[in-house]
Amino acid sequence: MHSHLQTLAAGGLFGAAAGLLLIARGKIAGISGILGGALRREPNGGWRYSFLLGLSLGGLIGSAIAPDAIERVHPTSLARLVLAGLLIGLGARLGNGCTSGHGICGVGRLSLRSTLAVATFSSIGALTHVCLELGGVG
């Protein structure tokens, strides 16, 4: 049974794990930022690979606990998924963050930029969703 209390606890685990990176290494747990730095091959960036490897391994462990949380088949078309990935990568790079860096770490440290980024991607996301539904491709 998947309850709101369990979801809240899972969120708490996310906050604690992101907090561990801040306290132990002084770094923000922003996935797109960490990935972008790895792509740029930033100096002293070895920790980025450890983090990304841990993240994927965490997904594997999580799926062993809750197999039904991983959908084998994505509900949308392949072309739409590719477009989504391109826009997510582009938007995260230009906006300097994604749902983890801006959403949780940024809001968690009361950053104005991050809070506005979250408000923007959520409202534009909601608007896009409405447009997709009206277009019959929701």
Place this chain on the structure above:
Amino acid sequence: MKLLDQVVVALSGLGLGVALVLGRLTEPRVIVGWIDWFGAWDPTLIVFFVGAVLVYHGAYRWALARERRGATPALCFPTRQRVDARLLGGAAVFGVGWALGGTCPGPALSALGAGAPWALVFVAAMLGGLLLGERLAR
């Protein structure tokens, strides 16, 4: 970086991955449910977000207190403070991708680790988007 530091960083990533799966953020319908403001709204993401932000905020305050006492490594926060068009434009592009794909960098990398085939497609496209953003941001 010492081996122990790499292990701590990997553990942070691992915790994030487990949390994202247990919080069901790897399910596209959960992400889309959050931005479906005028339809079948699903509070799962916001419940997860509240748990994560509260715990992270505590970790943030603790990290600041440790830094004041001279603890290392130094905290590495973004230096940009200004709210500009690039931030909001990037977040808007991100929002469109979020609604189209129902996933974002953290959940996609976790789902990839769990062996979801669609995540491979999404992550490949996302890397393309990050590289494109890298060119534009220069």
